Amino acid sequence: MADISNTFVGIKSPNPFWLASAPPTDKAYNVERAFEAGWGGVVWKTLGEEGPPIVNVNGPRYGAIWGADRRLLGLNNIELITDRDLYLNLREIKEVKAKWPDRAMIVSLMVPCEEQAWKGILPLVEETGADGIELNFGCPHGMSERGMGSAVGQVPEYIEMVTRWCKQTTRMPVIVKLTPNISDIRYPARAAKAGGADAVSLINTVSSIVSVNLDDFSPEPSIDGKGSHGGYCGPAVKPIALNMVAEISRDEETAGLPISGIGGITTWRDAAEFLALGAGNVQVCTAAMTYGFKIVEEMTAGLEAWMDSKGHKTLDDVIGRATPNVTDWQYLNLNFITKAKINQDTCIKCGRCHIACEDTSHQAITSMVDGARHFEVIDEECVGCNLCVNVCPVENCITMEQLPAGAVDTRTGKKVDKKYANWTEHPNNPSVVAAE
Numbered sequence: 001m002a003d004i005s006n007t008f009v010g011i012k013s014p015n016p017f018w019l020a021s022a023p024p025t026d027k028a029y030n031v032e033r034a035f036e037a038g039w040g041g042v043v044w045k046t047l048g049e050e051g052p053p054i055v056n057v058n059g060p061r062y063g064a065i066w067g068a069d070r071r072l073l074g075l076n077n078i079e080l081i082t083d084r085d086l087y088l089n090l091r092e093i094k095e096v097k098a099k100w101p102d103r104a105m106i107v108s109l110m111v112p113c114e115e116q117a118w119k120g121i122l123p124l125v126e127e128t129g130a131d132g133i134e135l136n137f138g139c140p141h142g143m144s145e146r147g148m149g150s151a152v153g154q155v156p157e158y159i160e161m162v163t164r165w166c167k168q169t170t171r172m173p174v175i176v177k178l179t180p181n182i183s184d185i186r187y188p189a190r191a192a193k194a195g196g197a198d199a200v201s202l203i204n205t206v207s208s209i210v211s212v213n214l215d216d217f218s219p220e221p222s223i224d225g226k227g228s229h230g231g232y233c234g235p236a237v238k239p240i241a242l243n244m245v246a247e248i249s250r251d252e253e254t255a256g257l258p259i260s261g262i263g264g265i266t267t268w269r270d271a272a273e274f275l276a277l278g279a280g281n282v283q284v285c286t287a288a289m290t291y292g293f294k295i296v297e298e299m300t301a302g303l304e305a306w307m308d309s310k311g312h313k314t315l316d317d318v319i320g321r322a323t324p325n326v327t328d329w330q331y332l333n334l335n336f337i338t339k340a341k342i343n344q345d346t347c348i349k350c351g352r353c354h355i356a357c358e359d360t361s362h363q364a365i366t367s368m369v370d371g372a373r374h375f376e377v378i379d380e381e382c383v384g385c386n387l388c389v390n391v392c393p394v395e396n397c398i399t400m401e402q403l404p405a406g407a408v409d410t411r412t413g414k415k416v417d418k419k420y421a422n423w424t425e426h427p428n429n430p431s432v433v434a435a436e
């Protein structure tokens, strides 16, 4: 059986699945049941500074996007950091860590962007015996308007400064949690590294308005007829998160900086994809909020089974394996030529592929042949774009077939060249023409 035990910035956990800082990690009652269910670690719900506890709204704090089967695809929230007393949280963290020494206990923190505020809270956290801290530079709502969360995460200089304060003060590993609400994720990651961060974690939630009530015209979730933007997470944000993880993983300036991958992870497969793109472990929030703590059983069993089937013995056999295959568009092989092929035995003749290709692609799929409904690809027109595959309701009914070297592409009339050739050397590229 594959070994999925994990060491992330020196912190050991029996598997790479941590619960992200959020309601599932808000109190000892939750975290203990999460550990019983099998989670490898938790990032405790973000603690703020000492003083009167944070105030949340008393009405709806969530909005959602669903698929046609009512499966939750995206979750939006306007919740703030913990609204429980700082010392109550610290006491519970200490008790839970003492009871569960083999699980990772990370404490998420967000205090005002002042040296004393950061340096003051760290000894209190250290005293709990926690394994590490996560700096919450990510929350895009509520706290950011007070100069915290993503207000810090959007300014690389602030990230570097606060990270440095923390590294100067604590022996604990410092994980910097990044906001996706920024134009280029490499800059905040580089700043975290420059400040001495042991790792980055990403993504926090995406700024969003999830829907508008068309009876009273209030953005949802609606509080007495008004709404404010929230943070979006769940399966819908996974592609955004994967890209950002890949960007950091392949950036020469941050190469080797450990990454904790977060964003829409719902299955073992999602997790494996994050690991393959360079994440050293993963964090989960929405999936636990939707399906409960026991979802980790499927995640661990699924990951082990997949690794066994592929002969991967440890997570190191998987982590970062896809990173070298992420490249810029200009380096993609223009001599890789494919055509769609429809399996007539499984086709249910719904016609969706025809409509999609006819109206928005390349008019390359028939609809009527000899007076009968018949859907077949016209190779002379097919550019291999893959749209039909994605709209077909029958899995694997349409496949993309690569033309072998030497075959003639009937669309262009040209023989397929076996040589790799990309845009940088293409005759239509103005910079190639200029160089000649």
Ligand SMILES: Cc1cc2nc3c(=O)[nH]c(=O)nc-3n(C[C@H](O)[C@H](O)[C@H](O)COP(=O)(O)O)c2cc1C
Binding pocket: 020, 021, 022, 023, 045, 046, 075, 077, 079, 080, 081, 082, 108, 136, 138, 139, 177, 203, 204, 205, 232, 233, 234, 235, 237, 262, 263, 264, 265, 283, 284, 285, 286, 287
């Ligand atoms: C209700 C809610 C509250 C959250 N609170 C925090 C928080 O206090 N601190 C934090 O760093 N992230 C917080 N997050 C963000 C999550 O930790 C996580 O980064 C995000 O939800 C993406 O992961 P997911 O797609 O698995 O949910 C919160 C998310 C939700 C849904």
Ligand code: SF4
Binding pocket: 339, 340, 356, 357, 361, 362, 363, 364, 365, 377, 378, 381, 382, 383, 384, 385, 386, 387, 388, 389
């Ligand atoms: S791959 Fe694109 S062009 Fe070819 S048949 Fe499908 S939709 Fe049409």
Ligand code: SF4
Binding pocket: 342, 346, 347, 348, 349, 350, 351, 352, 353, 354, 375, 391, 392, 393, 394, 397, 398
């Ligand atoms: S979308 Fe799929 S099932 Fe429907 S006609 Fe096209 S190939 Fe057949």
